[in-house]
Amino acid sequence: MSESTTSSxxxxxxxxxxxxxxxxxxxxxxxxxxxxxxxxYTMLVFFSIAATLGxxxxxxxxxxxxxxxxxxxxNAMFTxxxxxxxxVIVVPGLPAVFGNFFLPLMIGAKDVxxxxxxxxxxxxxxxxxxxxxxxxxIGGWPDTGWTFYAPYSFQTPVNIVPALVGATIMxxxxxxxxxxxxxxxxxxxxxxxxxxxxxxFPWTLYATAWIxxxxxxxxxxxxxxxxxxxxxxVGIFDPRLGGDPILYQHLFWIYxxxxxxxxxxxxxxxxxEIIPVFSRKSxxxxxxIVLSSLAIAFVGYFVWGHHMFTSGMSGRALYAFSFLxxxxxxxxxxxxxxxxxxxxxxxxxxxxxxxxxxxxxFVFMIGGLTGLVLGSLATNVHxxxxxxxxxxxxxxxxxxxxxxxxxAIHYWFPKMFGRMYDRxxxxxxxxxxxxxxxxxxxxxxxxxxxxxxxxxxxxxxxxHAWHIFSTLGSILMIAGAAIxxxxxxxxxxxxxxxxxxxxxxxxxxxxxxxxxxTLENWEEVPTVTQKPYEYK
Amino acid sequence: MxxxxxxxxxxxxxxxxxxLGMWLFIFTExxxxxxxxxxxxxxxxxxxxxxxxxxxxxxxxxxxxNTVILLISSATVAMSITAIQRGKKTQALLxxxxxxxxxxxxxxxxxxxxxxxxxxxxxxxxxxxxxxxHGTVLFFGLxxxxxxxxxxxxxxxxxxxxxxxxxIRAEKIHKTDYVWLENTGLYWHLVDLxxxxxxxxxxxxx
Numbered sequence: 001m002s003e004s005t006t007s008s009x010x011x012x013x014x015x016x017x018x019x020x021x022x023x024x025x026x027x028x029x030x031x032x033x034x035x036x037x038x039x040x041y042t043m044l045v046f047f048s049i050a051a052t053l054g055x056x057x058x059x060x061x062x063x064x065x066x067x068x069x070x071x072x073x074x075n076a077m078f079t080x081x082x083x084x085x086x087x088v089i090v091v092p093g094l095p096a097v098f099g100n101f102f103l104p105l106m107i108g109a110k111d112v113x114x115x116x117x118x119x120x121x122x123x124x125x126x127x128x129x130x131x132x133x134x135x136x137x138i139g140g141w142p143d144t145g146w147t148f149y150a151p152y153s154f155q156t157p158v159n160i161v162p163a164l165v166g167a168t169i170m171x172x173x174x175x176x177x178x179x180x181x182x183x184x185x186x187x188x189x190x191x192x193x194x195x196x197x198x199x200x201f202p203w204t205l206y207a208t209a210w211i212x213x214x215x216x217x218x219x220x221x222x223x224x225x226x227x228x229x230x231x232x233x234v235g236i237f238d239p240r241l242g243g244d245p246i247l248y249q250h251l252f253w254i255y256x257x258x259x260x261x262x263x264x265x266x267x268x269x270x271x272x273e274i275i276p277v278f279s280r281k282s283x284x285x286x287x288x289i290v291l292s293s294l295a296i297a298f299v300g301y302f303v304w305g306h307h308m309f310t311s312g313m314s315g316r317a318l319y320a321f322s323f324l325x326x327x328x329x330x331x332x333x334x335x336x337x338x339x340x341x342x343x344x345x346x347x348x349x350x351x352x353x354x355x356x357x358x359x360x361x362f363v364f365m366i367g368g369l370t371g372l373v374l375g376s377l378a379t380n381v382h383x384x385x386x387x388x389x390x391x392x393x394x395x396x397x398x399x400x401x402x403x404x405x406x407x408a409i410h411y412w413f414p415k416m417f418g419r420m421y422d423r424x425x426x427x428x429x430x431x432x433x434x435x436x437x438x439x440x441x442x443x444x445x446x447x448x449x450x451x452x453x454x455x456x457x458x459x460x461x462x463x464h465a466w467h468i469f470s471t472l473g474s475i476l477m478i479a480g481a482a483i484x485x486x487x488x489x490x491x492x493x494x495x496x497x498x499x500x501x502x503x504x505x506x507x508x509x510x511x512x513x514x515x516x517x518t519l520e521n522w523e524e525v526p527t528v529t530q531k532p533y534e535y536k
Numbered sequence: 537m538x539x540x541x542x543x544x545x546x547x548x549x550x551x552x553x554x555x556l557g558m559w560l561f562i563f564t565e566x567x568x569x570x571x572x573x574x575x576x577x578x579x580x581x582x583x584x585x586x587x588x589x590x591x592x593x594x595x596x597x598x599x600x601x602n603t604v605i606l607l608i609s610s611a612t613v614a615m616s617i618t619a620i621q622r623g624k625k626t627q628a629l630l631x632x633x634x635x636x637x638x639x640x641x642x643x644x645x646x647x648x649x650x651x652x653x654x655x656x657x658x659x660x661x662x663x664x665x666x667x668x669x670h671g672t673v674l675f676f677g678l679x680x681x682x683x684x685x686x687x688x689x690x691x692x693x694x695x696x697x698x699x700x701x702x703x704i705r706a707e708k709i710h711k712t713d714y715v716w717l718e719n720t721g722l723y724w725h726l727v728d729l730x731x732x733x734x735x736x737x738x739x740x741x742x
Contacts, residue, residue, distance in 0.1 A: 113553045179560045187553040213560050217568040225681070234660040234677035235670070236575065241677075242670025247578060251571060 012418060012516040030115035031519060036101030037416070038122050043089050043097065044485070046129065050084035051478065053077050058440070058474040061467050064459050074457035075143035076158075082146030083163060087170045088129055090401045091259060094266035095177060095212075096125075098408050099205045101416060103181060105510035106199050108190025108528065110520040113183040117176055125173040132166030135159060145455065147256070148223065150237035150248035154230035161230065164223045171220045174262075178212030181205050190509070192528035196287065199508045199532040203290050204269030207297040211258045211265075215301070219255035222248065249311055253304035261300040263397055265293055267404030268335055271357050274411050275339045276533040277506045278354035279346030283533045285338040292331035299328045309380045318377055325375035332368055336361060351504070352426040356407035359434050363403060367395030370445065385455075388448025391441045399437070406430075409488065414503050418516040419495035422487055429483035436477025443470040508532050551715040558719040562726050565689075569730050572682050576737060579674045586671020591742050593658070594679070598649045599739035602642050603731065609638035610728040613721045620704070623711040629704055632717075635724070636697040639690055646687055650680075679738055686734060689727045696720045 013033045020028050026038060057077050060068040069077070100118065104111055112118050135142055139159020144152055148167075153160055185206050189198065226248070228234050235241030237248045276283040283289065305313060305321030313321075339361055348354070370392040373379050383389065414420050443466040452463050459467065502511040509528070513521050580587045616631035653676075657664030660677055700720050703709040709717050 110548070113550070114557060117557075175561075175564055179557050179564075182560055183553045183557045186556060187550055213564055214567055217564040218571050221568045221571045228660075228681060232660045234681060235673045236677055236681070241666075241673045242579075242583070243674065243677075244578070247575065251575075254571075 010514055010518050012514065013519050014418065014516050016519050028119070030111070030119045032100050032104050032111050032115065032118060033416075033517060035118050035122055036097050036099075039092060039096040039100065039125070042122075042126065042129070043093070044489075046084050046088045048485075050081050050089065051481065053081040053084075055474055055478050057081065058471045060457060061459070062471045064461055064464060066458070069457065071457045072143065075145075075455070076141035078455055079142045079145050079163075083132060083142070083167065086146050086259075087132075087167050088125075090263045090397055091174060092125065092170075092177070093263060093401050094270065094405060094408065095181065095205055095208055095262075096121075097405075098201075098270065098412065099177075099181060099266065102412065102510050103184060103202055103205055104188070105513055105517060105521055106202050106508055107185065107188065107193060108509050108522070108526050109184065109188035110522065110525070112180050113187055114180050118180055121173045121176040121180070124176070125170055128166045128169035128173060130166075131162050131169060133162075134166075135162035138162060147252060148226060149252075150226065150229070150243075150245040151239060153226055154238065161227065164227045164230075168220050168223045168227075171216045171223075174212050175216045175220075178209040178216070181209040182213065185209075190525050190528050196290070197528055197531050200272035200283065200286070200289055200293075201266070201269035204265045204272070204293050207293045208262050208265045211262050211297050211300065215255045215258040215262075218251060219259075222251040222255065225251075246308070246311055246313075249308050250304070253307045254301075257304040257307065258297075258300045260397065261296055264400045265296060267360070267400050268293065268332075270404045270408040270411070271339060271360055272335070273506075273508065274353050274357040274407055275342050276535070277411075277504050278349045278351060278357070279343045280349065280505070280535050281342055281346040281533075282531075282535050283338065284341035284344075285334075286531070286533070288334055289338050292334045295331040296328060299324065299331070303328055306375055306380070309377060310384045322375055322377050326372065329368060329372060329375075332364075336365060336368075349504070351410075352421075352423060352430060353407050353411035353504070355427065355430050356403055356410060359430070360400070360403035360407060363395050363399030363437070367392055367399050371396065383448050385453055386448035387444040387452045387454055390454050391444035391448060394441050394444075399441075406433075406484065411504070412510075413488065413491070414498055414500070415510060415513075415515055415517070417492045417495070418498060419491055419493075420498050420503070421491035421495055425483060425487040429480050429487055431480075432483060433477055433480025436473050436475070436480050439473030440470055440477050441473070443467070443473070507534055549713075551713075554715045554719060555722070558722050562722065565726055565730075569682075569685075569733075572678070572685070573733065573737075576678055576682070579671075579678065583671030583674060586669065587675050588742055590672050590675035590679070591738065591740075593653075594739050595649055595652070596739050598645050599735055602645050603735050605638050606642060606728050606731050609635045609642075610725055612638070613724050617714065617718055617721050620709065620711065620714045620717055625704060625707075625710070628717075629701065632697060632701055632704070636694060636701065639694050639697065642690055643687060643694075646683070682734055683738070686727070686730055689730070693720075693724055693727055696723065 013031055016031075018025055018029065026034055029035070056068065057074065060074060100112070103109075135158075139161075141158065142160045142163040143156055143158055144160060148160070148164065153164075185198075185202060225234075225236050229237050229243075233241070235243045237243045237245050239245060272283060272289055303321060303324045305317055306325045309318060309321075370388070374383065374389065374392055410421070410426060447463055447466050447470075450463065450466075452459060499515050501513070501515050504511075507530075509526060510517075512526060612631045613635045616628045616635065619625075619628035619631060653659065654662070658676055659665065660673075660680060665673055665676055697720065700709065700717050703716060
């Protein structure tokens with residue numbers, strides 16, 4: 001790989017002054033790195049809001065009965081918590097922040113294929129968020145749950161229109177990012193970087209982008225149809241006019257199941273980057289990881305029915321969906337096997353990104369195995385719509401996307417900001433968060449098996465003990481998250497300055513760029529001769 | 537500004553990438569309409585008689601006219617691309633202008649077609665429609681949704697044609713740089729292709 005030279009005239013993208021100054025220089029910048037950071041800051045704000053809503057719900061559940069809030073407020077809270085966390089945080093999540101920032105750097109490009117479209121994606125995303133939030137002022141918060149199930153979504157007295165329109169608008173943003181990444185990966189890889197010399201994070205972004213392009217239009221049309229149903233009464237999902245609400249569920253999950261792979265695949269890519277670097281070993285089974293990513297993206301399209309085992313489907317369809325659900329677990333298990341094998345006999349570098357990565361594998365495995373409990377027909381009937389589902393979902397999505405997001409930001413932070421975070425506070429934050437996470441969600445498995453239904457603001461006294469446990473866990477977890485976030489935000493301004501190009505000893509291209517990178521990343525585009533992760 | 541004077545912005549042009557991006561966008565459109573066709577299939581299977589009777593209510597003459605002119609417009613936009621490749625600006629503008637006019641005529645026809653039905657109370661929530669039972673409500677619901685979303689694509693197409701027309705006149709699109717026109721043409725062929733499926737499903741099958 002080529003050695004790029006450093007000279008004093010290099011100006012980092014953070015200090016670069018273009019046509020506009022100050023804030024305008026950010027919100028009108030087409031630089032992929034600035035767009036990535038715009039997404040990061042937006043998500044930071046909305047994650048704090050949605051996490052606060054989550055904490056308030058847990059505090060309500062501390063004791064049975066009407067304590068903090070009533071049923072309508074509770075419904076609105078879990079709906080808005082869900083809409084923000086799903087559509088604003090985890091779906092765009094890693095691709096929008098780290099994909100934008102690091103995809104061009106990792107494949108040796110100067111920017112993404114369509115930089116202006118990339119900036120437009122962020123604008124569309126922000127407009128979508130504002131439309132969703134406007135429901136606060138026109139007709140009250142939505143109360144349908146983030147799934148907008150028919151027929152309730154066009155019968156509820158509160159105004160669901162802004163939430164539907166906003167979610168559709170954010171879908172456009174997701175599609176445009178997907179198109180941008182596919183074209184970038186096809187057309188802009190550095191000389192010598194063949195498909196199988198590409199690092200694994202870009203590979204998972206590629207698989208994710210295909211899901212974004214091929215699945216998101218389905219949710220777009222589904223939400224638009226719900227909108228028309230509510231405003232015009234076309235009858236498509238309305239049983240009073242001959243429509244079929246089960247068809248809504250099918251269309252919704254045809255998108256929303258592949259969407260969980262939009263959430264988790266880039267996270268798997270990040271873990272595949274971090275494990276070899278901190279084990280000082282080549283990744284075990286590079287091609288198996290690549291192919292399993294593509295397999296997850298492909299098989300993930302055909303398992304949507306497992307969300308509807310109790311909704312009413314033919315027996316044959318139930319068996320098929322259950323079987324396919326078991327099938328999609330295999331490529332995920334292949335990845336876990338490869339990560340663990342990579343660590344085997346490696347010389348482990350025990351640093352914060354590695355802690356997050358290893359704890360990712362742990363919570364992801366629990367989430368995955370409980371997913372099989374839900375995927376098998378006999379057990380699903382018993383735990384459907386209980387806290388078991390809530391626990392499984394948070395282990396996979398928060399445990400998967402959240403932990404890999406934390407791993408990614410602690411891994412790439414010095415490259416992004418040219419400063420180092422406080423390592424001991426980062427580790428304290430991780431321990432607190434991890435302990436809080438486990439004590440928050442593990443009791444939910446037990447509660448679910450005992451029959452506690454999800455989305456209820458109240459419960460029977462026999463569930464009280466586990467709820468107290470869970471609420472205390474949530475307070476601990478929020479404390480951990482606060483330590484991590486405050487440490488990172490403080491360090492991005494006051495952390496120790498560094499211009500070291502490669503603090504972790506990574507072998508992928510982004511570590512050859514300046515720290516922080518310059519406007520167009522490279523003086524001269526590097527030529528690639530080796531596979532990634534070649535440790536000797 | 538002085539600080540970064542040595543950074544001259546690098547102009548990156550890749551027509552292949554632009555076309556690849558357009559094709560991916562077309563995939564998303566196919567998925568979007570694909571779900572509507574899926575719904576049509578489900579509801580037609582469940583309400584065969586109502587869908588047959590509904591189809592007889594729809595004006596075949598206007599449908600045929602719109603199909604023919606839309607096919608012609610697909611040809612004229614392709615001819616416009618060939619003209620620009622040969623450097624014949626006036627010819628390209630002429631063909632593009634024809635396409636634009638046809639798109640407007642298509643919408644005018646649609647206006648009369650819908651107008652007549654709405655007059656008789658055949659619209660979602662209309663009393664005349666609700667009296668005819670569930671199957672017919674679904675048939676006309678799908679008819680308005682699918683041809684309505686298609687008409688929205690025609691309107692977007694008109695916007696694109698106006699933009700591209702201006703760009704050709706201003707010599708921004710010319711013999712060696714015409715990917716905008718080409719992508720607009722691709723989009724228009726998609727709009728045409730979707731109509732080719734909508735037309736038999738609503739106007740011809742009885």
